[in-house]
Amino acid sequence: MVNKLLKIDKKWQKAWEDKKAFKVKEDPKKKKYYVLEMYPYPSASFLHMGHVRNYTIGDIYARFKRMQGFNILYPMGYDSFGLPAETAAKKEGIHPKKYAESSIKKIMEYQKALGNSYDWSRILSSHDVNYYKWNQYFFLKLFEKGLTYRKNAPVNWCEKCQSVLANEESEGGKCWRCDSEVVQKPLEQWFFKITAYADRLLNDLNKIDWPEKIKLMQKNWIGKSHGTEILFKINNENWPIFTTRADTIYGVTFMVISAQHPKLFDLVTKEQKKDVDSFLKKLKTVSKEELEELEKEGVFTGSYAINPITKEKVPVYAGNFVIADYGSGMVMAVPAHDQRDFEFAKKYNIPIKIVIIPEKELIKEDDMINRMFLEIKKINELMQKNKIKVWFNGTFGVIGHSKKIFIKPRDVDFGVLEKDYEKAKKLLVGLGYSKIEEKENEKFKYTSYKYEDLFLEVGTFDHDLGNEVANIKGITYPIPNARWLAECYEITKNKERRQGRGDDFSALLLGLLSGSMKEAFTGNGTLINSKEFNGTNNLDAIEEITKHLEKLKLGKKVTQYKLRDWMISRQRYWGTPIPIIYCDKCGVVPVPEKDLPVTLPEKVKFDTGNPLSTNKEFVNVKCPKCKGPGRRETDTMGGFVDSSWYFIRFCDNTNKKQPFDKKKANYWMPVDQYIGGAEHAVMHLMYARFFVKALKDLGIVSFDEPFSKLFNQGIVYKDGAKMSKSKGNVVYQTEISEKYGIDTARLFLMSIAAPDAVMEWRDEGVESSFKFINKVITYYENVKLGKSSEKVESKLNKTIKEVTEDIESFNYNIAIIKIRKLFESFNKEESKNTLEPFLKLFHPFCPHITEELWSKLKNKEFLSLEDWPKADLKKINEKFEQEDKLIDNLTEDINNVVRIIKEKGNEPKKVFIYTIPKEKEIYSNEIESIKLRTTLDVEVFAVNDPKKHDPQNKAIKSKPGKPALYLE
């Protein structure tokens, strides 16, 4: 059987290829549909189950859509430039080109063995000069437009890879490829100005049908935020500072400039230079893990900044926690209301100035008191039960002082008689109060009682600003003591005085609170200490203060993005040469378009530094402008440039005169269904979107989003880790396909889990898919061609309807279940009208065997190119389904009774079924199938049949949908 399957696989793969079954071209009469899987990196010359899953998901969709009558573009290509080829070259002494090309060859072979319906004539590889030439072309176009520029920037540098990494490639201070530490290093680099498209990239997310998760990741990555740019004067020069918290301007007590800031030394005074230098030396990049514990550190620069509103003079520090290229690279530090600033201030003893206090509404006083009240109530009940007299007087509340909290509010007394004290104490311990304090209290006067007071210490509370919480028996509650803060504030605002309290409450609060603060208060609240803005809600204050600053021309509203420009330079060999020549006279000169391509030379040395610089012929060229001596750029472009437009090249992959024919591109693009891993959420998918938008602005294409729909397939795990060669937990394609045929692998991968779910690979289930395929084949080989029952037709049409919807929405696993069920309902005799549509439904999942069975039904054309079946809704009759269920229930009942009788030692031979008259036919029609499932002899009577055999008078038990039984 296996051999047979393998032969079938080969036979049809060859047939498809020979007949060019999937070759397509533009056809204005047909509706196009473009299905694409992210093109693979041919670093490994094998495919594992993760790959197979990915490609199968795409192929099923492509085949499905093709059968639905769409003109399907479904190509395959290779992302063959990049580091692994170069690493392999270094390691094994193979030239990257050779390495890449042999890998491609092998991978292609395996891919072809998958039986996917690719149009192989459209193949492309990014290392092909006919491809990368156009990278250079686009580079120059973007250069003309000012979207390509060069700057000296601190970059992420990986020592091991000897290359610069993009922001996206440096994962928390580690290289995404080799996991070694990334260091900061200043270098001249080429950039694409993706930031110019930040807003469009953000807004157009609404246009595309992508998983929300990916859209969100892109949104966060773009990171648009609104804020205020405030001008601080430092050494008589204006420094714009970006902040989202203009409301805290009165709380600024220092400034921090990024240690990597290019203008840092403008601020460093002579006296401080030594300190700053030694501080900078200490800096290093840190890993993700270390980041959490990394202490905020800094050093005084010697300069002071003038707060534009308060005119206060505050020191400027250089700090390790400020990002150089976000915002202005310098922050106004408000330690009372920003956790980082707070930590820094604590460390260097900088004053903390509180300018926001929490609002009354935030305090859940009532809740607190209710809980306390319940506690008291509980105590009361307990005491009464034990006949201990307790006094409570007045309303209950809470009072807090020092670090303890007592149920002992303003005018409440709680006491027991002296003789009950010990007993009461015991009971309270039983209630869970571990500590009971007993004391004479002078602070509170208990005039009503002579008895000893019982204080209950029920918990502790922390007294710090804003976050007052009480911890009572392990539960944390907000505590109303902030109430008095609010009170204090009221007093200040109304300029009231209260006996025993100071005039300047702001000062008092500061004194009281800043010393005991444990962390910054970053919540919202009411402004204090902020002159005319006192009493304003801080969210409103952001607006108001910004407006105020605008009036004074000391600030303005601005928008910030986290998105950085796309750094494309790589100090590598195996990539597209950047078409730039440096000339001592003319400076940076782009290679003229007519001189393209700048071909990547094969002869280079890989031992040290940048390989391209070792080829003198390549490097030393004439300046295109002045014809004087020039020097070529030796950096190459990162691979994400290649992958930013390859999907358009597929539309016209052999064009030598243009990157692609505009008409062809406009016919096929955008990609209707893109399929690939979620790991590309922010890199490839963002760059490609940018690139397409830029091309649109250049007038090269007429669409502005590359991928209308995106589907993320789930990762295949094995032994708890993602399947990958480096982890050694790989199951190769051939391990399954050589044993069971490729259709089994496809079917299994698709039935085990929804395509977008992560799945754990287990061999166990493979057999089941294999068995099913064999069953289908055996069935089709033996089926008697004839008529199909209405029942089967009903089922077929229902299945067609549902499976169509399921495939459309990628519920492949559900579709397979339904297809299997349909198959189970087939009889020994079926008509072509059911046998053929079944093959069609099954075809996307198992193209080879269905194609084979299709031809066995004497069909000449490829099943792959047939029409997808349409459901005839008129033929769907739920009656059949219900009847099926009745028979199911009946046989279950019979089996149940049989089992019970057998346990009692009897062996039933025959079952008599008594149905209500209306249902008699249903059951008598199904006698054969009942017999089959019970192995008993079966006889059906209507209950009103006078001739029925019913010695035990069981017939009375008969109910609609539930016939009575008698077995003997």
Next chain:
RNA sequence: GCGGGAAUGUCAGAGCGGUCAAAUGAGCUGGCCUAAGAAGCCAGUAGCUUAGUGCUUACGCAGGUUCGAAUCCUGCUCCCCGCACCA
């Protein structure tokens, strides 16, 4: 820390207000078939109970909404995945 997703029977994995002791596989148990089966077929697979019934527990934990909840809401726990000193 921020953001997103999940938690279902022995396992994997559907379901997402009633038709749910819960699809479909796998595993396990028993039976049939057979010289024998690793093949095929049939049945069972929460517990108790019963000639086909009935009941009780069950969809992470605790509450809530509802005539009714695996499905909706609230809180908690745990796991996974992104981002992360973004001012």
